[in-house]
Each structure stands twice: as structure tokens, then as C-alpha cells.
Amino acid sequence: MAIETTTTGILLIIAIMALVTLATRFGGTFLMSFVTISPRVEGFINAMASSVLIAILTPMAFDGDIGARAALGTTALVMLATRKPLPAIAAGILAAALSRYLF
Amino acid sequence: MMSDHPSYQLEPAKVRSQFLRLLPISLFVVAFGAAFGLAAVQKGLAPLEATLMSVVVFAGASQFATLEMWGNEVALLPLMAVVFAINSRHLLMGASLFPMLRELPPFKRYGILVVLTDANWAIAAQDYQNGRRNLEVILGGGLVLWFAWLVGTLLGVYFGGLLQEPRSLGLDMVLGCFLLAMALGGRKTPRVLVAWVVSGGAAMAAYWWLPAHTHVVVGALAGGIVGFFWLEPKPHGH
Missing domain, CATH: 1.10.287 (Helix Hairpins)
Incomplete structure (x- = not known):
């Protein structure tokens, strides 16, 4: 089934996208309300939380260009050295711009 | 079983401070919003349609992906599958906040989740790992990110991309570096x-x-x- 991209169709497409996205925003919390929070479940949630970030970032680093890798590597080093997010992010962006300019 | 004793009180002053906390990163979100707005009108969406999409969907990666599927018609099931797959990370993010969210009454609990997105969730998760309970950043931070996404889209549809080459300035890596800094800060x-x-x-x-x-x-x-x-x-x- 397909929706034509007329004005009405586009509004329908946007409404569907909004509902699907809202379901993802509500769904995790809603499903958790049926789960008893045992220590194991809490362990799962806590490990999963930071793993989300790693799972977003790993392909970005593996598949990215030299700029992406320089940015993530520099941010990691500065963050581990200083524990200050803003300098780490700024250094990462600078590293991406510089490496793309140079290579 | 759940929400027997709603006890988390959202503090208005803290919501405002978290709004300001995410203001710097929101400036970059404006640039991405402009890129989306420009791409959307190039695909044939009317300016108001692209803006409406940003307002009610508020999920950049899935909005860009939808444009890739744009034509005289859009296939319904693939559209829903792609939007769901890209945004399914929200399911995990919402689940990870549940130990705090269950202490809010349901109306507020789901109300603040309307503006749940990567950046404000990453801060809430990092704060929680470090022993601080911060649902205010979901609301305050989410609102400033949402507003920036709207403003960026409007700029993009009416004035085009703000920057000729955001990539050469490294701006495509802002969110990646931000999320990495949050992960390593836990x-x-x-x-x-x-x-x-x-x-x-x-x-x-x-x-x-x-x-x-x-x-x-x-x-x-x-x-x-x-x-x-x-x-x-x-x-x-x-």
C-alpha cells in the first residue's frame, strides 16, 4: 500500500510518522511498568543505558571517514584526561575539521 | 505494583536551568534542522509541511530517512518500518528511565517523554549513573532541543542551508562527540x-x-x- 504525496497524503504520512515515533517514546516506559524491578533487571537497565551510546557510536567510528575517527578519538582522549564534556566536544569537532582540511 | 507513591517532584527552577544547560548544543541542532528543511523542500514538501513534520515527529534521523523514500507516492509499510527501526532506540531510553519515571504520575510521566531525544536522555542517564536524579533535563532540555529543531527547519525551508559545508567544519560530528563525552563521563x-x-x-x-x-x-x-x-x-x- 502506498500513500500519494498530495497535501492530504503528506499530512497522513506525517501523522503516521508522528504516531510511530510517539509509540517508541512511550513504549519502553509503558512495557517496564509490567516488569518487577529486581536487582537483575536493574543491572540490565543500567548496562543497557550506556550500551545504547556505544552501539550508536561504534559504527560511526568504524564506518566513518578520517574526520569522524579523529573527532571521536580526540573527544575520548580529552574527556578521559579532563572529565570536562565541553572542551572534549570542542576538541573533537576541531579535530574533524582539521583532519578533513589536511587529508 | 507501579506508581504506588508518586514522589518525584519536577522542580520548575531546575527545568529552566536544564533548558539553559542544553542551549549551547541546541545551536548545532538549528544547523541540522536547517539542513533538513532545505532537503525537504528540495524533495517537494511545502515549507509548512516540512515544518509540521519537525514539530510533531521531532526525530531527525528518521525524518532524513523518510526523505530518501520520497516520490510521487510513499509506500506505507516500509515507511513505518524505517521510522520504527530508527527510533526504536527510544524504547530502550524510555525503559532505562523507568526507575525514575515510575515516581511521576502517569500524565507527567508520558508528558515529558514527548520530548525525549538522544541528547537530553544522555544527560539524564549519565546523571543517574553518577547518583543524581534528573528528569528535569528530559523536559527542559527536550523543549530547547525541540524549539531549536523547529527554528532550524523554518530557516532551512525559507532561507536554505545556513552553512555551505557543515561537514568541512566538523559539525556533523557534534552529536557523536557529545554522546561519546556523556558515555565516558559515567x-x-x-x-x-x-x-x-x-x-x-x-x-x-x-x-x-x-x-x-x-x-x-x-x-x-x-x-x-x-x-x-x-x-x-x-x-x-x-
Whole structure:
């Protein structure tokens, strides 16, 4: 089934996208309300939380260009050295711009 | 079973301070919003349609992906599948906030989730790992990010992209660097590091061999399983 991209169709497409996205925003919390929070479940949630970030970032680093890798590597080093997010992010962006300019 | 004693009070002053806390990163979101607005009108969306999409969907990666599927018509099931797959990370983010969210009454609980997105969730998750309960950043930070996404889209549809070459300035890496800084700012126990290695490995395997857009959920669940079987020796109090 397909929706034509007329004005009405586009509004329908946007409404569907909004509902699907809202379901993802509500769904995790809603499903958790049926789960008893045992220590194991809490362990799962806590490990999963930071793993989300790693799972977003790993392909970005593996598949990215030299700029992406320089940015993530520099941010990691500065963050581990200083524990200050803003300098780490700024250094990462600078590293991406510089490496793309140079290579 | 749940919300027997709603006891988390959202503090208006803290909501405002978290709004300001995410104002700097929101400036970059404006640039991405402009890129989306420009791409959308180039695909044939009317300016108000593109803006409406940003207002009610508020999920950049899935909005860009939808444009890739744009034509004289858009196939319904693939559209829903792609939007769901890209945004399914919200399911995990919402689940991870549940220990705090269950202390809010349902109306507020789901109300603040309307503006849940990567950046404000990453801060809430990092604060929680460090023993601070911060749902105000979901609301205040979410509102400033949402507003920036709207303003950016409007600029893009009416004035075009703000920058000729955002990539050459490294601006495409802002969110990646931000999320990495948040991850590294949390506690790094051996358990967490093993979970990260498993998560990264599973994410790459999914990225290479499973259908597109599944790698975040696969990696995150794999990391979560490590936490399920390997408990912290001492329970981490609030």
C-alpha cells in the first residue's frame, strides 16, 4: 500500500510518522511498568543505558571517514584526561575539521 | 505494583536551568534542522509541511530517512518500518528511565517523554549513573532541543542551508562527540567496560549482517545482557 504525496497524503504520512515515533517514546516506559524491578533487571537497565551510546557510536567510528575517527578519538582522549564534556566536544569537532582540511 | 507513591517532584527552577544547560548544543541542532528543511523542500514538501513534520515527529534521523523514500507516492509499510527501526532506540531510553519515571504520575510521566531525544536522555542517564536524579533535563532540555529543531527547519525551508559545508567544519560530528563525552563521563567499572565491548561488537555484527537500522537496539540489548548476569557487588543506591 502506498500513500500519494498530495497535501492530504503528506499530512497522513506525517501523522503516521508522528504516531510511530510517539509509540517508541512511550513504549519502553509503558512495557517496564509490567516488569518487577529486581536487582537483575536493574543491572540490565543500567548496562543497557550506556550500551545504547556505544552501539550508536561504534559504527560511526568504524564506518566513518578520517574526520569522524579523529573527532571521536580526540573527544575520548580529552574527556578521559579532563572529565570536562565541553572542551572534549570542542576538541573533537576541531579535530574533524582539521583532519578533513589536511587529508 | 507501579506508581504506588508518586514522589518525584519536577522542580520548575531546575527545568529552566536544564533548558539553559542544553542551549549551547541546541545551536548545532538549528544547523541540522536547517539542513533538513532545505532537503525537504528540495524533495517537494511545502515549507509548512516540512515544518509540521519537525514539530510533531521531532526525530531527525528518521525524518532524513523518510526523505530518501520520497516520490510521487510513499509506500506505507516500509515507511513505518524505517521510522520504527530508527527510533526504536527510544524504547530502550524510555525503559532505562523507568526507575525514575515510575515516581511521576502517569500524565507527567508520558508528558515529558514527548520530548525525549538522544541528547537530553544522555544527560539524564549519565546523571543517574553518577547518583543524581534528573528528569528535569528530559523536559527542559527536550523543549530547547525541540524549539531549536523547529527554528532550524523554518530557516532551512525559507532561507536554505545556513552553512555551505557543515561537514568541512566538523559539525556533523557534534552529536557523536557529545554522546561519546556523556558515555565516558559515567562510571567505568570492569562490568561496564565488558558491557561496552559486547555492545560494540554486537552493534558492528548487526550493522554488517542484519537489516539496516537494527544495530543500536541489538548492541544495547547485548550490553544489557552483560548487566543482567554480572551484578554490581554492592547495590548502587540513589
